[in-house]
Amino acid sequence: MNTEPDLLHSPEEEALRAAVRDLLTDHCDVAGVIARSESDTPHDVRLWKSLAGGMGIAGLLVPGELDGQGATHREAAVVLEELGRAVAPVPFLTSAVVATEALLACGADDLLAACAAATTTGALAVALHTAPGAPVRRVRLEGGALHGELTGIADAAVADLLLVPADDGGLYAVDAASVTVVPQVSLDLTRPVARIVLDGVRGARRLGEAEPAVRRALRTGAGLLASEQLGLAEWSLTETVRHLKERKQFNRPVGGFQAVKHRLAQLWLQVVSLRAAARAAADALATGTDVDVAVAVAQAYAAPVAVRAAEEALQLHGGIGMTWEHPVHLYLKRAKADSLAFGTAGAHRAALAELVDLRAP
Structure with a gap:
């Protein structure tokens, strides 16, 4: 059995690359990205809708039975190469990769289907600089409500769903409309970070173990x-x-x-x-x-x-x-x-x- 990694791109991966590159060429011009970086809305929501809904890349890692693409991380890597090449201000990495992987680990099928359909954009409420396996900051769960602040959350400003770790060991799905999102100064203006404040948020859904x-x-x-x-x-x-x-x-x-x-x-x-x-x-x-x-x-x-x-x-x-x-x-x-x-x-x-x-x- 051959266990060597296959580093070559398949024809399907090259076709995906060409499609993403063509869309970015038409809808992600440099002047537009620079102009957005100077504004209060650095995310290109229209571009994200075209990529997420039109091309279906929001559900790239979501299984087909949940209306996703059922693709692998190899296809996601191809998309990220092209987004990196265009410094596209869209939340693919934070929503379609990081948040989706957390939801997959918890088996949250309904939320995965919503992300795949591009009706929901997610964000994991963990500081962007956090390494895998490193301790994460958690909010307090008191009387059924979540309290606390989390900083350095990438793409929080454009998220509809926040996945928040709490001190009871659980990972909670929180409606972004129920928290306060405060923009923070970011070196990378195309991927802004923010501080989120949870002041007695109720109705959060426990998805599973956070760690x-x-x-x-x-x-x-x-x-x-x-x-x-x-x-x-x-x-x-x-x-x-x-x-x-x-x-x-x-x-x-x-x-x-x-x-x-x-x-x-x-x-x-x-x-x-x-x-x-x-x-x-x-x-x-x-x-x-x-x-x-x-x-x-x-x-x-x-x-x-x-x-x-x-x-x-x-x-x-x-x-x-x-x-x-x-x-x-x-x-x-x-x-x-x-x-x-x-x-x-x-x-x-x-x-x-x-x-x-x-x-x-």
Whole structure:
């Protein structure tokens, strides 16, 4: 029996990539993303409806019997690559991946069906920086009501359903309309975070045990985040190469200078390695084989490469890269924010050392 991971894309995955890329090309232009990042409504709700409802990607990981697509994490990874490449301000990662995985762990079929139908957008009320297996902040359950504050919740402003861990060990489904959502300052303006305040919220539904559900959700989020980081890195490299072929100094393309070529070649090698790590994590999540190791490897490697690719893009674009009108700043901010999401690279390296029994002396 062949247990080697399959890192190649299937024809179906390539068709999904083409469809998502075409839609983003038509409906997610750079000028629009920059304009939204300056407004009070950074999420592109219309784009999300087209992706979630029109294409059905909101239910990508939801089983077919619940009106979902019944796809695997490999297909979700393809979607995240394209969303990363476009820095699309939509809650796919937080709702269709992280919240959906928590609901799957709890067996909340009705809520999964609502998410798949794109009538409900969910968010796990755990700080975005939380690594899989790390302690999470919980709200108090007193007299049947939930009390407390949770900070750093990604895409809370656009969520209809919040999945809230409580101090009784349960994970509760809370109507977002019953809580107060306070925007927080976020480096990545395309994925805003917020503080949510629960002041005696009643009627919350206990879905199941919080610990296994949250761990599963965060592990999947970390593993598939590497695919978004791959999309960021690939865009940064591709656009930088294109710019350096066109930009001239001393009547020569800037990309022809040896020092620049060496920088780009080194970055290309790192991006290729990132592609392999991201694909391995997606395949491991899909097959259930060595998941913890594959996710830790992907996140230990992905964040530094994505950040470096965006930094190189900014520098090698010269003066234009420093302007607000050029989109490279969006990619750098998303890469920096992603480097903290679901645990830092250092946290994942430490987790990997434990998993393979190579702890530091």
